[in-house]
Amino acid sequence: MLLSVMTAKRNLIAAVTAASIAAVPAAPALAWGEKEQGFVAGVATAVIVDEILKQSRKAREARRAPEVVYVERPTHTTTSIYATPAARAFQNYSLSERKAIQRNLRAWGYYRGGIDGAFGPGTYNAITAYARDEGASLSTTGSAYGVYDGLLF
Numbered sequence: 001m002l003l004s005v006m007t008a009k010r011n012l013i014a015a016v017t018a019a020s021i022a023a024v025p026a027a028p029a030l031a032w033g034e035k036e037q038g039f040v041a042g043v044a045t046a047v048i049v050d051e052i053l054k055q056s057r058k059a060r061e062a063r064r065a066p067e068v069v070y071v072e073r074p075t076h077t078t079t080s081i082y083a084t085p086a087a088r089a090f091q092n093y094s095l096s097e098r099k100a101i102q103r104n105l106r107a108w109g110y111y112r113g114g115i116d117g118a119f120g121p122g123t124y125n126a127i128t129a130y131a132r133d134e135g136a137s138l139s140t141t142g143s144a145y146g147v148y149d150g151l152l153f
Contacts, residue, residue: 009055010052010055013051013052013055014048014052017044017047017048017051081119081120081121081124082119084124084138085138085139085140085141085143085144086119086124086127086128086131086138086144086147087119087124088141088144089141089144089145089148090119090123090127090144090148091119092145093148093152095117096117097152098117098118098119099115099116099117100151100152101123101127101148101151101152102115102116102117102123102126103115104151104152105123105126105127105130105151106126108130110126110127110129110130111123111126112126113126127144127147127148130147130151131147134147134150136150
């Protein structure tokens with residue numbers, strides 16, 4: 001319902017209830033004492049307040065937007081560094097050539113690991129940083145061979 005209709009309805013209920021309370025003492029309850037009349041007025045007031053609170057809660061729930069939960073899904077898949085074109089190209093060099101690549105990367109400040117000829121996170125980070133600084137790409141195996149050959153020759 002519209003907010004103004006709900007407000008009008010609530011005001012009408014309150015007015016009817018107030019009129020009912022006003023009429024109660026004029027009824028045969030005049031024979032009752034002051035305490036009994038106060039009790040009846042208190043009960044009627046409690047009923048009115050309870051009804052107003054219920055209407056208020058219903059109005060708030062009606063205004064409240066339904067809760068929507070969004071689940072984020074990854075936009076990319078994680079690829080192991082060992083499955084990258086850079087790793088595949090690196091493994092096709094001989095052990096001495098792989099060690100020479102690591103030595104040159106270390107000499108130029110890109111590699112800090114041991115010179116073991118193994119392709120791991122240290123070698124991967126070093127070669128990607130070197131390729132980025134040189135403006136080269138490692139997106140294909142062929143381009144990775146070009147980067148490694150540039151380090152060797």
